[in-house]
Amino acid sequence: MTDTEGWQDDTGQPATARPPRGAHQATRVEERAPHAPGQEDDDSRSARAALLRVRAEVGKSIVGQDAAVTGLLIGLLADGHVLLEGVPGVAKTLLVRTLATALDLGTKRVQFTPDLMPGDITGSLIYESRTSEFTFREGPVFTNILLADEINRTPPKTQASLLEAMEERQVSVDGVSRRLPSPFIVAATQNPVEYEGTYPLPEAQLDRFLLKLTLPLPGRDDEIEVVRRHSVGFDPRNLSAAGIRAVAGAEDIDRARVAVGRVTIAPEVLAYIVDLVRATRTSPSFQLGVSPRGATALLNTSRAWAWLSGRSFVTPDDVKALTLPALRHRVALRPEAQMDGVDVDDVLVSILGTAPVPR
Secondary structure, eight states, X not given: OOTTTTSOOTTSSOOOOOOSTTGGGGHHHHHHSOOOGGGOOHHHHHHHHHHHHHHHXXXXXXXXXXXXXXXXXXXXXXTOEEEEEOOTTSSHHHHHHHHHHHTTOOEEEEXXXXXXXXXXXXXXXXXXXXXXXXXXXXXXXXXXXEEEETGGGSOHHHHHHHHHHHHHSEEXXXXXXXXXXXXXXXXXXXXXXXXXXXXXXXXXXXXXXXXXXXXXXXXHHHHHHHHHHHHTTOOTTOTTTTTOOOOOOHHHHHHHHHHHHTOXXXXXXXXXXXXXXXXXXXXXXXXXXXXXXHHHHHHHXXXXXXXXXXXXXXXXXXXXXXXHHHHGGGOEXXXXXXXXXXXXXXXXXXXXXXXOOOO
């Protein structure tokens, strides 16, 4: 199972999730869920239409990464941060820049390096000789979407400087707390194959990310389309020339968040989420299972996905569609499992295949 399963149909629009075995068992919960589509207000419908336009707009510059686009939108809807993992050259940076342009949001990029200091991210006090006073100079964290490029290439002290911003949406310097803009999310990238000179993110910081999305290499047809666009003059450094324009804004995200908050979830589906999370703690392949924060992350992302799909309630299929991106970075394999070549996603898929699905 990959991140792309169930996140779009053949037209590129959201579709009902295509989960692993047992999907047929979700029907009865769906039928008796408190669904009232006729009561959806105009704000909710217009916000969904705006975000679907964003998906189409991002497609003008990004090919073959529809699941990552959806994942970033879910991160915005659920007010959570996203970790993007992929080899160099799969358009991680371009994806974030294009999404910010389509949403008319501010974005700043920080290239994480071993000599990067916390103040280079959060900002610092600067002495003004003209006034003989210290003034605060904002760092790049004061934006809507912070692109933390190669976050695992900077020491833990600098990585930790993001924790307060990610959790509290504020920065404290010299005892003064300063609020960050809203919306605010961190979109961090890391390279899965080159670990020399890196500082792996500790579990506490990984747990702060709502989703971990893997960006695969494109298929043959998608790669042909990428090369074709470049052959006719596409310049990834000039998004305006590529025709990327703002088709939504922060107000649409605010309205969407309100609508997502009204998405209902049956007690049986809540219990299903808890059962999946608890199964990671007893799996013989994991030495670290998912915490309750992971359960709430799976809940919130499932609600956002259900709303994007045009429903006012969460089904087990929604939970299955978000299990891998919401949980894969919150578990740790046992050393013997790593030596056997066990993959985290395979273990999670196995749990999905064995956990009882509510009827």
